[in-house]
Amino acid sequence: MAPLPSTGTETPSPHGRSSDEAVRPPTRPRERDVITAFAEITGEAIGDADLEQLLRSVCVKLCDVIGGSRSSLYLKRPDGRFRGAAGHCTDQGDITEAVKRQETGIAGDRFGREIIETARPVLISDVANDPRPHRRTMEHWRVRAMLGVPLVFDRDVIGLLFVDNKDRERVYTQEDIEIAEMFAQLSALFISQAMLNVRLRSQASEIARSRNTLAYLADVHRKLTNAVLEGADxxxxxxxxxxxxxxxxxxxxxxxxxxxxxxxxxxxxxxxxxxxxxxxxxxxxxxxxxxxxxxxxxxxxxxxxxxxxxxxxxxxxxxxxxxxxxxxxxxxxxxxxxxxxxxxxxxxxxxxxxxxxxxxxxIETQGQARDDYLSDLLRNTRDKEHLLRRGPQFGIDLTHPHALVRFALSANPRMTASAAQRLVTRRFREVMGIDEPAAVKLPGSIIVLLPLPAGGSADELRTVRDRVGQVRATLKSDLSTAATVISGVCREVTDFPQASREMREVADIARSFDWDEGVLDVTELGLLRVVVTSGRVKEAVRFAHDYVHAVRDADGGVLLATWRAFVAAEGRVQGAALALDVHENTVRYRIGKIRELTGLEPTSLDALLSARLAFQILDFATR
CATH class of the missing domain: 3.30.450.40 (GAF domain)
Structure with missing residues (x-):
């Protein structure tokens, strides 16, 4: 058992004894004092005092009826340990907080254990020479003599009461022990009922809290459900x-x-x-x-x-x-x-x-519906009016010009076609700063539909091609793509199927030449597409090499570069000279040398067309 702290100079006891006199027991019966004390405590209980206040009143009244100067009360916890619950000292007043830090019946405290195990009062008249108390604690609090009584309810020790006269000798008589035991019996009844009331109040409060929580959660459920039903995002x-x-x-x-x-x-x-x-x-x-x-x-x-x-x-x-x-x-x-x-x-x-x-x-349902719509648009499986009418529900206005972009997927894609489609449209949004465009996944490819707000001008198409190149570059780390092809401007509903076929032809040409870098524009291939789509790719490459063979290495490649510039300038000497940054006469001289080496007339329409085709084939074959 841990006694209570006491400091300061001792004051005369309530019975008029000096601090250095041994306290002598009163000689008259004191049962009436006990009854009076409990009448006062009962009055406090009726006044709605809390449990701790009632327990402290028990300690105060015990000091009064026994003539002690210090008392403490310990209650049994659910784990079986006896922890301090209240305390009183005549010269210090309320010492409950100090008592709460104490525990009785612990190892080394045979005094407290004896009370608990016997359920009987235990008196230690000479603490200094008795082996049962916890020695260090008793010395610390300077206890001379101490009486401990159990609080027994329904044959169970529910707590302990201790009383002592701090730092003073005290002779406890048999009457003291009997009075303390009677006081403890009444206290046990009272405390047991008070603890029951506390538990009932706590349970009632918990039930009320639970009821309020359930009502709150029901309200939460109702509000969230209604919000979703009303279309909240x-x-x-x-x-x-x-x-x-x-x-x-x-x-x-x-x-x-x-x-x-x-x-x-x-x-x-x-x-x-x-x-x-x-x-x-x-x-x-x-x-x-x-x-x-x-x-x-x-x-x-x-x-x-x-x-x-x-x-x-x-x-x-x-x-x-x-x-x-x-x-x-x-x-x-x-x-x-x-x-x-x-x-x-x-x-x-x-x-x-x-x-x-x-x-x-x-989104998946809408996406599938949009995929079906774009498939109909590209395959021309629906009439024009139907396609024009349904377009706005997918954010597509076919009365304005559009371009198609075809991403050919590699034979071993790193992700599913659906994931690839979402990735491509998201990158268009990020790079071009537009809403995610409509797109459709087809076997081996993804086709994106891009609106052209400026009406499909040449400058706009060049800008679109550059941006598509940027989109393609951002996809390299996540998506394996082959050729990327841009269609011409689609101004009518009937333009889309033709644009889709042209893109597929250009993609086939790129695959024939094992080319999978950069972005191709269907308008840049011209006659090459017609020749190559005949299926004679090897013959076309051989034709191109033979056509320029005579001037390939002449003058260290200068003549070949001049011929290319002349063809690109559509047979105009001035344009070629400007591109080469040389005098016009220099171009005329070199064209003459080309005429001598090839036996062709470079300025003729036939030669210009053939040379253009040869250069396109060579450029494509070396990409």
């Missing part, structure tokens, strides 16, 4: 969760990118209070997040805050079709996290999971 649901919790709410994907967030306006937040990479990298947080599952859907991270870690986050796992699909976080800003926030987060995560799944299904 993910951002609206997150905003509603923030309103219900009165705290910031953040929705993340699997890589902790913020998908949506909302916070009370009173907080004045301009950006999402997302969980930082520093916190996510803590081993304890990593373990907590990894342990989230349907059986344990939420956790507070970090469990305890340290300097520099900022806020706590209640993180809840989103699970869609049995697979992890991001997190929902409620952030401890403005108000502390509460147990009900976990219920709110888990309920909100379920609703958001269903919402995300629904939106995905809707």
């Amino acid at each position: 993910i951002h609206s649901v997150v905003a509603l969760l923030s309103d219900l919790s009165a705290k910031p709410v953040v929705l993340y994907d699997e890589e902790f990118r913020v998908l949506a967030w909302s916070a009370p306006a009173t907080l004045g937040l301009e950006r999402p209070p997302a969980i930082s990479e520093q916190i996510r990298g803590m081993p304890s947080v990593e373990a907590e997040l990894a342990a989230l599952s349907p059986e344990r859907p939420s956790a507070v991270v970090p469990p305890t805050l340290s300097v520099g870690l900022g806020r706590r986050h209640l993180m809840c796992r989103l699970v869609i079709e049995g697979k992890p699909n991001g997190y929902l976080g409620i952030v401890e800003v403005g108000r502390s996290l509460e147990p009900v926030d976990a219920n709110l987060a888990e309920h909100g995560a379920t609703v958001l999971s269903l919402q995300i799944l629904s939106e995905r299904r809707q």
